[in-house]
Amino acid sequence: MAEMKALQRLEEIDREIVLVSHISGVLEWDQEAVPPMGTEERSRQQGWLERKLHDLVASDEMGMILATLGADDSHVDGAPSLDDRSKALVRLRYASWNRERKLEADFVQKFAETTGKAHHLWANARKADDFSLYQPILSEIVTLVREKAQRYGYVESPYDPLLDRFEPGTTTKDVSEVFGVMKADLQALIDELKGRPLADDSFLYLKYPEDKQALFGKEVLTAMGFDFNRGTTGISTHPFTTSIGSDDIRLTTRYTEPSITSPLFGTIHEGGHALYELGASNTVTRGTSLAGGTSLAMHESQSRLWENILGRSRPFWNRFFPRLKELFPVQLEGVDIDRFLAAINRVEPSFIRMDADEVTYGLHIILRFELECALLAGSLEVKDLPQAWNDAMVRLLGVRPKSAREGVLQDVHWSMGELGYFPTYALGNLYGAQINQTMRSQIDVDALLESGRLVEITHWLDANIYRHGSIYRPKQLLENVTGKPLDPRWFSKYLSAKYL
């Protein structure tokens, strides 16, 4: 009876936590509309919300509820008698409670305020191509992140507790091993491709009017099954997807004229995230912490599956290329589907992660993983970051950025204090390739793409991934769906089959 009551109250508090997170999401969505002088106060607003969240997540009452439900460090799911949904709720709340108890409210607020200010400074530095405008706040952030890792505690690496927030159950050592395999495979593949002539992709970098790009983007999203009654789209400097409500899932596109690739594949990518969020918010989960992807890597597996494995495939474009030509007859004059596919799948080491092809992409992530580990360990200082970045680019990809904008200033993540986040992007590729392999053994994906029945792919993903929300851990979900643990070779096999 005490258990029933505790469970009820846990759900009640969890729903309030989600509600406050959604409010914070509205402020995040609005971030780019804030006028220059308003940014500092906006950080204070986010800081206030963070504080309310902290109070809910880490309260003594929460501790008592979790204890009543049998949760402790050796039973993070709570009592064995609980059903799967309740176990998941206990697991998520216990992890947050445990983590937040280690941070004081003042620290949380300081962190939120600092990162809130940093966004604008980062955007300005990027615009001015001047790292020195960003360096002071980034140093503050790295110091705070180090402090955070100390407060969380760790056995092997200060990077462990940061990574665990985004990819529960995965350690720095796991990532190093998996990335070791991936690095070797990618570099071997890049070597093999080196002799080949580069496909002409100049027609992708013409002026494509934004309104028609937006129209095409919406058509593709609609075909994918994005429900505009439950979500909407916007424009931002760095594309993202956010849940502002159980039925208010939003994604943004970054327009980077003259070019169509980044907006187009960015939209499909965010569409993949958005479909996961829409599916994860259902009658079982809605309004609770369970109504979201089970981890960042699993989330990224879904966006990258749509963006690359499906969205850059011939069957996909057999369906959509005629429409694209119809909208952009001048830009695509004389371009047939073969030239188009060669262009959108061109492999070439380059500077910008967001625009990197699916082969070289993983090396961009390895670079960030290495630098983050060094920053945390204290073996690299923020002031030396631009140099370290450029050196690593040469070592991993064989190219040296000509400017900070092309290098160390390109990503928003560090301004948000999110060290430990980047590895999930590459893990996502690995999960996605493995899920893709299973999906293709069950449904005829290519035929569905060719005939425009993309929603049937969405339905398969929904039944196998989306609808489970955060009920299962990422590793367990991957095994449930594919029948085997993570194997980085599936991704290499997918790439080899496609490119060799």
Next chain:
Amino acid sequence: MAEMKALQRLEEIDREIVLVSHISGVLEWDQEAVPPMGTEERSRQQGWLERKLHDLVASDEMGMILATLGADDSHVDGAPSLDDRSKALVRLRYASWNRERKLEADFVQKFAETTGKAHHLWANARKADDFSLYQPILSEIVTLVREKAQRYGYVESPYDPLLDRFEPGTTTKDVSEVFGVMKADLQALIDELKGRPLADDSFLYLKYPEDKQALFGKEVLTAMGFDFNRGTTGISTHPFTTSIGSDDIRLTTRYTEPSITSPLFGTIHEGGHALYELGASNTVTRGTSLAGGTSLAMHESQSRLWENILGRSRPFWNRFFPRLKELFPVQLEGVDIDRFLAAINRVEPSFIRMDADEVTYGLHIILRFELECALLAGSLEVKDLPQAWNDAMVRLLGVRPKSAREGVLQDVHWSMGELGYFPTYALGNLYGAQINQTMRSQIDVDALLESGRLVEITHWLDANIYRHGSIYRPKQLLENVTGKPLDPRWFSKYLSAKYL
């Protein structure tokens, strides 16, 4: 010493109240982006924020602080020893405390949730031109507003406590008397104008491309002194101005193609509100409740001064008409400034308050005032509102709306539960005319308009009105500036001089 400490804590809580209101303002700003299925949850989010506000505004601690500072029903400004700024803070917080103590948290939340849901229903009903889609929720709202008036308490009219929220110190009887004078004056003027031929204004209702309208709007706002480092502009169904931060003041424009008048004068109108908000948030007041207009009518006096008295004057257009013609050469072909001025100052009884000329406008307000009083008194039911509306239109303005969209569905206010609000629009005209008369005795307004030095007008208004924020009560501020109490005849004199 206890007083010092109480004052410090009062300011601290007040700043938190303002911060939470700003967060709520972000959600309001975002309202029109919410997808259809997300609106209900958005109301819950606003309800949560309202509840936090209520807890801050009406806490026992607040009661003790106010008592320590000497505030009670016969000393609403607190102890006589306090300085003006502290007195104003005590007055504002005491009024809110007193009012909110009379509402229970559950009632506040229910009110917020109901009105939150109503926005969307109103917008849909308006779109579908079908009052029945709006009637059920509006009935709920009227019942809640009646309950609110009961809870606040009143001596003469249930309308009194509602009005007092928006125009402190003004009673229903005051409004009736002032409106009595205004009604007679306006109807007399309209009678006199009746024989005259109507100016041709057809060229105002051509297709004016939105992007060029936005450009012109920004040029005018910039000339007026609107600071885009401290604010921004947007688009919405119903134009409004909101403070989302001390340095984040936003105004919206409603585009109503084919037409330029409503977007253009709507922008100047909201620009007037925004200048007041910008000026009211200064080193003395920023981040506190004092950083805003002292009342809705005073606010409206500033928007209408800019929109009508300045914005529809010949000197204003001597400055701006050449640029308007440059942007819209086709639409304004063959139109000279005389024809343009005649068109934008055309007086004709019409259906839509927002598009009404400055002469007939007051009668639209009298109509709403009468209907609101009747709804509250219970002598009119919501179901009979469309009929009552149309009958009043015939009685006051001599025209009968052909649809609900042209009639009872045109305004957003009731969906927000804001009965008692409308009278402030007309009071604003009266304040504005009186302030205008004083301003012209001190600076050469027409010369400043002609030469584009609009910011000098803004500086005068800032020094006399804006910068005082809410430190003085509206009646006192009006007397400080103009040297006399409110006299509705100044408005009639202004109109007669302009139109006869």
